Amino acid sequence: GNSVTQMEGPVTLSEEAFLTINCTYTATGYPSLFWYVQYPGEGLQLLLKATKADDKGSNKGFEATYRKETTSFHLEKGSVQVSDSAVYFCALTLSTQGGSEKLVFGKGTKLTVNP
Amino acid sequence: EPEVTQTPSHQVTQMGQEVILRCVPISNHLYFYWYRQILGQKVEFLVSFYNNEISEKSEIFDDQFSVERPDGSNFTLKIRSTKLEDSAMYFCATQGDSAGPQHFGDGTRLSIL
Numbered sequence: 001g002n003s004v005t006q007m008e009g010p011v012t013l014s015e016e017a018f019l020t021i022n023c024t025y026t027a028t029g030y031p032s033l034f035w036y037v038q039y040p041g042e043g044l045q046l047l048l049k050a051t052k053a054d055d056k057g058s059n060k061g062f063e064a065t066y067r068k069e070t071t072s073f074h075l076e077k078g079s080v081q082v083s084d085s086a087v088y089f090c091a092l093t094l095s096t097q098g099g100s101e102k103l104v105f106g107k108g109t110k111l112t113v114n115p
Numbered sequence: 116e117p118e119v120t121q122t123p124s125h126q127v128t129q130m131g132q133e134v135i136l137r138c139v140p141i142s143n144h145l146y147f148y149w150y151r152q153i154l155g156q157k158v159e160f161l162v163s164f165y166n167n168e169i170s171e172k173s174e175i176f177d178d179q180f181s182v183e184r185p186d187g188s189n190f191t192l193k194i195r196s197t198k199l200e201d202s203a204m205y206f207c208a209t210q211g212d213s214a215g216p217q218h219f220g221d222g223t224r225l226s227i228l
Binding site: 041045091102105108 | 150163218
């Protein structure tokens, strides 16, 4: 079946440290890949996405590259800030009947950035 | 920026009671979804809804669950007879077209006693 596996948290970093959150996927066909972020007390927000192999999604200093050969979509940021503290979810979609595309999520990785 | 609005933010209900969770989608969005997240677990797909009918539902979405868009705006999730294991955060998401991103509400925390 279709699934997403992401690194277990929690992850604790100091401000300005380099961040990597690993994500790998299993899918039939060619999924679109996403990173969502959930700040405390809020809903899920789309952070970035990539729809085909070798695409790089980027937003707010975060990047992730769709690697078909390793079925991965690792999230990176060169210098994290305290305001990046949140839970990060890797997800994929595959088209379903009727054109709607359900999201399949990983378990989430909680990031805490200390000043 | 347009938002997806969910009400209530927190619902506490006795086991066996019916609950209705409400979602106001972003205007002109055509695709609607419900997801849930049991504490400490993954966000799980429940159901998708397009053109006034269910597009797909998961095995979680059994006969106790239903969705509707009664007035063309609100999108509701009903659980007829709640169980303890229905306690979770329920997220509504809406999408403008099949290629666009899904926009999530802040969720409704459902607590079954």
